[in-house]
Amino acid sequence: MEVKSIAILGGGESGVGTAILAKKEGFKIFVSDKGKIKDKYKEVLKHHEIEWEEYTHSEERILTASVVMKSPGIPDNAPLVLKLKGKGIPVISEIEFASEFTSAEVIGITGSNGKTTTTKFVHHILKSGNISAGMAGNVGDSFAKQVAENEFDWYVLELSSFQLDGILNFRPKIAVLTNITADHLDRYEYSLDNYIESKFRITKNQTESDFFIYDADDENIIKWLDKNQIKAQKLPFSLEKKFENGAFLENDEIIVKINNTQFNMPTTDLSLQGKHNTKNAMAAATVAQLLRIRKQTIRESMENFQGVEHRLEKVLKINNVMYINDSKATNINATFYALESMETETVWIVGGVDKGNVYSDLLPLVNEKVKAIICLGVDNAKIMAAFGNCVDTIVETQSMDEAVKIAYKIAEKNESVLLSPACASFDLFENYEDRGRQFKEAVRNL
Template identity: 50%
Template sequence: MSYRLVILGGGESGVGAALLGKQQGYDVFLSDAGYLNERYKTQLSESRVEFEEGGHTIHKILSADEVVKSPGIPEKNELIKAIRANSIPVISEIELAYRFKGDAKIIAITGSNGKSTTTSLIYHICKTAGLDCALVGNIGYSFARQVAEDPKPLYVAEISSFQLDDIKDFRADVSLLLNITEDHLDRYEYKFENYIDSKFRIILNAASNDYFIYNADDEVITNKLKQITLHTNLLPFSMNYEPNEGGYIKGNNMTLRLHDERTTWSVYDFALKGKHNQYNTMASCIAAMVMDIRKEKIRVAVTDFQSLEHRMERVATVRGVEFINDSKATNVNSTWYALESMEKPVILILGGQDKGNDYGLIEDLVKEKVKAIVCMGVDNSKIHKAFDGLVSPIIDTASAEDAVNASFHFADKGDVVLLSPACASFDLFKNYEDRGRQFKEAVKNL
């Protein structure tokens, strides 16, 4: 009998897993409680993958030999509980992709903030150096789809904690851990330790010839490292001390050290601005050195890199008011980084689906830099509670258009309207991209 693979969730990762499973000869069934994108339905049909939408047929799911779970489905979901009760193994899509990647190498990037920027920069450096590689994971194509449709000798993968939760054998040749701040605690029983453990799964299977690049200035990471034994090559990066191997920034110079090589560049050469992006750039350069990419190529790539859509993206200046789209800021720490880099008075657009946010983290920056807060969410009570009396005005809006119009009303020439919501987008929008695009559309219509 053929091996039955059930995929739960029909987004990019689920459909990618289904296509790869089918290609590898599995008996594949995909099930989604919601409704699938038409494009995905066409792809599944063309590949003769059986699927259902708008609900789950329990007996079909429980007949699985193995289940690939969408990263968005929590453990407390009743269907997952039933699968676990039946002792059916559950893996993530990146685990399935890893199984069939062949001899390809993997650079894997995780962290609470800066993942997408760092992943994109590493990919850009690799492409600049002429390497045949793919950008996969939480960004772009799913890893499984890439393996199925266009396998490469190198994958640069952005990986979330949700994807790491269900790995077994997944192993990256080079792993990067950028930072760990309180995020997604609703998925981790509101225990920060559980979330930390999840992030550290990126080196669960690290071998003696692999590399672990990590932020040595992040106390959460360094404290965790004291508690565990690792049999891999550690490459820390820091702005507080000078590691023997890895990287550091002192004054305005970044120095990288790997084996007998040493190189120093000015941070003024970096395309990405702001202290947090200096960390991201340093981590990316160390990864590139591990991949034996020539220094000249690395330098060219970090100088001409274009930052991402929805990440501190300058949209337009309207009558002297600058509009910045940072819709990708889905947690309070991301918003902290955005505010920290602001040099003009700010009208801040906040709000969305709360993930257990502690707004106390940005209180001092809000006091110092924010003139007005425009809330954009279904329930803004937590934002009011945090900032009423600290900032005036604070108003509620229920669409991107209303938020942009209200912000423009409060702004004076020389101010910045910053969309940096600190929340997930699922209450009013499909995702953070949809939120960012609606914001940009509203700015264009002013």
């Protein structure tokens, strides 16, 4: 039998995970990264005796592969990707590749915001209910690596639109769509419709025996569902409407109804407060109900769930000023939630790589809650233009240390300092985690 060959573009978490699984499944493998491969990943590739290259793509070699897995960071219109497609070579995501080698059922979670929190929430409830479950995708070890090394009954996967763009047959038993707001439009020809189509790929291979859980208050989702048919059974959640089957609010209680079974829990008992977290909890509770986890277990899990690092994470109180790390807010909508949840006057640290942001949505909240703005980015012109007239103080900075020191000078007793950038981090930081850690470090050094 001919040995299948796979070329892997990108030597990061998803690329190296795919290589480990491909090796186990007997593929001939070549890993190619246009940039530097981190030492920790090189060690893994050497250990598994997998061929790799960095700082270049050997095109002749890549164009002979029977299948190509590309990392989510590489755009679909990259010249090499277009050449591969022109030759009819399938270009897939790690999610597609790994799903072919596991019989575990999958819970796939996507959305512009809330997907990490919801993924961790669902995984936490499943573990508390003694269900054997791995968590992967954009969180933790890669899906492919876990499929190679573990035997789980279920996987909870956090899926970005880029990962969904690279699927052919991937089919989650339960799909969750938390919301859709303009994000990453630079990768979708600045078309919101293209981005929406991408998110809905999560349900494209689902059948009548599968489930689709979604936010019924989200205009973009509802408009798409009005015009398009899906096969999966729909389970909406909402803060405003009520359903025969789905999750809703009644007298400050979350109620989840599925086929005449009902789960309820007061929102005041949730460990994470705020409207957006109530929705994340509704989505997670709906999944838990589908898997028939004991109601007591679901309630206890929701009371003790700790949340996600870099998402409205309280760092320290200094001189009665609370410092909050929301570095994970890489788009306008996430920052909207953060500002909405602030209950004090706020010094807001914002900026980075703008993905086509429209800042006007934030104006009412900035007028109401923000006393000063500290820009943290290489190019802050758009932020200065959007908010220059709203606040008395707006300052430009180029490092986290400088931003935090200025915030310390401006913030007064009973106020807050909020890092919620509304932008990607790649101009000054390695990623949003690096940005959040530098913020926490700078705060602790005050």
